[in-house]
Amino acid sequence: MPIILLWLLSILFITPIASQPSPSPSPSPHGYLINCGSKIDVEQDGLTYLRDEGYTTTGNITTIKRKDILPILTTLRYFPYGPGKHCYELPVIKGGKFLIRTTYFYGGFDGGNEPPLFDQIIDGTTWTKVNTTEDYKNGLSSYYEIIVIAKAKTLDVCLASNENTKAKASSFISSLEVMNLDPSLYNSTDFSKYGLITIARTNFAAEGAMALQILKESLKNPPDDWNGDPCLPKGHPWFGIRCYEGDQVRVISLNLTGLSLIGTLPKEMARLTALKELKLSINKLTGPIPDLSPLKALEIL
Ligand SMILES: *[C@@H]1O[C@H](CO)[C@@H](O)[C@H](O)[C@H]1NC(C)=O
Numbered sequence: 001m002p003i004i005l006l007w008l009l010s011i012l013f014i015t016p017i018a019s020q021p022s023p024s025p026s027p028s029p030h031g032y033l034i035n036c037g038s039k040i041d042v043e044q045d046g047l048t049y050l051r052d053e054g055y056t057t058t059g060n061i062t063t064i065k066r067k068d069i070l071p072i073l074t075t076l077r078y079f080p081y082g083p084g085k086h087c088y089e090l091p092v093i094k095g096g097k098f099l100i101r102t103t104y105f106y107g108g109f110d111g112g113n114e115p116p117l118f119d120q121i122i123d124g125t126t127w128t129k130v131n132t133t134e135d136y137k138n139g140l141s142s143y144y145e146i147i148v149i150a151k152a153k154t155l156d157v158c159l160a161s162n163e164n165t166k167a168k169a170s171s172f173i174s175s176l177e178v179m180n181l182d183p184s185l186y187n188s189t190d191f192s193k194y195g196l197i198t199i200a201r202t203n204f205a206a207e208g209a210m211a212l213q214i215l216k217e218s219l220k221n222p223p224d225d226w227n228g229d230p231c232l233p234k235g236h237p238w239f240g241i242r243c244y245e246g247d248q249v250r251v252i253s254l255n256l257t258g259l260s261l262i263g264t265l266p267k268e269m270a271r272l273t274a275l276k277e278l279k280l281s282i283n284k285l286t287g288p289i290p291d292l293s294p295l296k297a298l299e300i301l
Pocket residue numbers: 059060
């Protein structure tokens with residue numbers, strides 16, 4: 001197993017995990033057990049793993065037809081090769097401590113015999129590369145664990161192609177567990193001792209990301225990969241968006257040409273003050289055009 005923090009295992013038995021009947025926009029107090037790619041909720045070891053509908057908007061699902069594997073490993077969600085990142089978005093309480101565990105069992109789902117290689121990303125920061133080759137050869141699933149402090153009201157766990165991803169190989173995930181750690185069980189001393197890893201969001205998260213989230217919500221049909229952070233990590237922006245990645249990450253171009261978008265442009269667009277290019281033709285946008293005069297850098301409209 002690539003990363004095993006044995007001391008953490010005890011938490012799993014101390015912290016009860018509530019099951020939720022269906023995805024809900026409010027944070028689950030205990031966390032989430034998600035059976036990726038499943039159309040139904042599944043019991044395993046007395047715990048209910050939820051179907052992933054409602055927590056992600058991209059990818060395709062498939063089943064591994066083997067009788068000798070755990071229930072949560074029999075389904076997976078996979079994401080086509082490409083520059084975008086593919087995310088699960090989980091409502092959480094800002095400031096909460098979470099143990100995130102991702103589990104991968106390839107099972108030859110794509111008809112091949114080599115598991116694809118890819119990155120996993122949390123809240124816009126690349127967490128690790130996923131390489132399950134060795135485990136898969138030995139008939140094992142692989143899991144990765146990390147502890148993070150939620151910097152916002154959603155926690156984004158994403159997959160993306162990296163330099164090791166072969167052309168046309170799809171990233172995939174079998175299960176996603178996000179457990180809210182009771183702050184009284186493990187105080188900050190414990191965390192620094194055992195290597196608490198905080199995933200920092202850049203200051204971009206404030207204005208630019210907010211404006212783009214509002215734009216996403218104003219559209220009836222936003223592009224599928226508009227999940228997670230619009231610009232981060234580097235090289236994996238939302239479709240149609242280009243970012244400048246200096247000290248401050250800024251959106252410099254928004255090209256939504258020909259996406260048949262339906263909806264309105266929110267007035268918050270005026271907060272994208274580094275925007276140089278804004279292309280909106282061949283869409284079905286309605287309503288007033290917001291006042292874009294604060295966009296001093298705008299060269300192409
Ligand atoms: C994946 O799903 C999309 C729709 O979400 C569909 O257009 C596409 O054909 C599917 N691809 C595969 C390989 O099943």
